[in-house]
Amino acid sequence: MKTKLLYHTNSFTYECTATVVAVEGDDIALDATVFYPGGGGQMADRGTITWPGQDYPASVIAMHKRDEVVWHTLDYPPPSIGTEVVGTIDWDFRYQMMRTHTALHILCGVIWQEFGVQVTGGQMYPDRARMDFAMENLDKERIVYIEEKVNAAIEADYPIRVYSLPREKAFAIPDLVRTKINLLPPEIEEIRIVEIVGLDLQADGGTHVNHTHEVGGIHITKTENKGRINKRLEIMLDSLQ
Numbered sequence: 001m002k003t004k005l006l007y008h009t010n011s012f013t014y015e016c017t018a019t020v021v022a023v024e025g026d027d028i029a030l031d032a033t034v035f036y037p038g039g040g041g042q043m044a045d046r047g048t049i050t051w052p053g054q055d056y057p058a059s060v061i062a063m064h065k066r067d068e069v070v071w072h073t074l075d076y077p078p079p080s081i082g083t084e085v086v087g088t089i090d091w092d093f094r095y096q097m098m099r100t101h102t103a104l105h106i107l108c109g110v111i112w113q114e115f116g117v118q119v120t121g122g123q124m125y126p127d128r129a130r131m132d133f134a135m136e137n138l139d140k141e142r143i144v145y146i147e148e149k150v151n152a153a154i155e156a157d158y159p160i161r162v163y164s165l166p167r168e169k170a171f172a173i174p175d176l177v178r179t180k181i182n183l184l185p186p187e188i189e190e191i192r193i194v195e196i197v198g199l200d201l202q203a204d205g206g207t208h209v210n211h212t213h214e215v216g217g218i219h220i221t222k223t224e225n226k227g228r229i230n231k232r233l234e235i236m237l238d239s240l241q
């Protein structure tokens with residue numbers, strides 16, 4: 001059993017029809033989904049699942065992915081196996097998440113290019129995010145400089161490409177190794193790559209926008225010392241006009 005991850009091929013798909021392939025309590029598994037189940041610092045999608053005969057659309061209140069199957073927890077008695085359903089994500093929430101996620105890639109790319117330091121962790125929310133870097137010095141001047149560089153990259157409107165590479169090919173790219181690609185389980189043969197052309201390259205399962213301009217703009221709102229060589233940066237996205 002395997003769920004087709006429609007968000008992997010097109011993160012702009014917000015709705016799909018699918019068939020229920022398994023039911024466990026209030027959880028249903030589908031043969032295909034547009035819902036991102038969470039992970040890699042990106043929050044799970046919200047939305048609804050509908051099918052004929054409902055009193056009201058079922059909300060997806062939690063999600064998880066087990067092996068190759070995506071499970072949707074419903075606030076409604078689940079339909080039986082074989083039912084055809086329509087899944088629709090909360091697009092405003094997702095698009096905001098895609099912008100924030102892409103902003104973090106730009107931040108990583110800028111910091112790697114300018115200072116050659118690695119990311120040590122991160123978390124995203126719809127309009128803000130934090131990311132930790134193995135950095136010794138993060139003074140005021142540097143913060144201003146980083147913010148300017150990130151906003152310049154957004155302005156420059158770099159295209160973002162998503163594709164898969166065979167494991168050996170991906171492992172041969174020096175830029176990918178810094179993102180701890182070597183921690184990926186050995187059974188994964190195809191690596192999904194997200195590339196901001198000319199700026200950043202990562203092995204990544206999340207959802208992103210197609211052009212950096214879509215991010216809009218960012219501000220660094222807070223920095224924190226998390227150890228001698230660990231610095232936390234918090235960013236806030238400008239709202240789109």
Ligand SMILES: [Zn+2]
Nearest residue numbers: 101194204206
């Ligand atoms: Zn990503």
